[in-house]
Amino acid sequence: MIPAIYLLDFENVNSQDFLDLSTLAAEDEIHIFYTDHCPKISLDLLNGLQARLCVHHISSGNQEVDMHIAGKLGYLICRYGNTRNYFIISNDKGYANLAETFVKEEDVTVTLQAYIGKIREKKEEPVIVTIPQKTQASIKTELNNRILSVFAQKYDSVTAGKVASTVVRNYGKKNSKQLIYRSLLKEMKKETGSLIYNDLKDQNLI
Secondary structure (H helix, E strand, O other), rough: OOOEEEEEEOOOOOOOOOOOOOOOOOOEEEEEEEEEOOOOOOOOOOOOOOOOEEEEEEOOOOOOOHHHHHHHHHHHHHHHHHHHHHHHEEEOOOOHHHHHHHHHHHOOOOEOOEEEEEOOOOOOOOOOOOOOOOHHHHHHHHHHHHHHHHOOOOOOOOHHHHHHHHHHHHOOOOOOOHHHHHHHHHHHHHHHHHHHHHHHHOOOOO
16 A cells, blocks of 8 residues: 655645544554644644644745645655655645646646545545646546545544555556456455445546
8 A cells, every 4th residue: 555645735724624633543644744833733634644744834925825835745755756655735726727837747646625534514625736738647646536435424534545555556457457447355344445446436436
């Protein structure tokens, strides 16, 4: 399973209704970016967190949060490449251009969404990054985001991420459906893997 790195724009998304950090795995990593203008980080928000936590305080002035997130994302991609799945957590659709650039130039998976884990109230679907001339990387990114959109409504974000990475990893390979089926059964309980595989087929995602 590919670990995930989350970059949270806490000035933009800070409600516990949209942030269930307990769903992150121990091998995941989350970076929280905040300024003096956004609410204090509640210890309740961090309850149950297993992932590695990095907190970044952005000074007031011309240093915008989005500039720091863009810089950190670039650094992380240079460091880890496609051995990680990257998530920008924000309601700011301006990050879509940033995600598109890295997807197109670095062949990595970058997803923009406004929640982590299960949403207590309103569901927010991930923004699907599209590129005018579809490359292999852009097709995989669209497939990844479609799967996250569908499965985040039924499962937590970690499970949805596992399903997406399994499908994308085997996309285009010979006997891809068989490979996906076996991987799902191996990574999850047999009953859950079989159910998810059938869901993928019903949604025309494989």
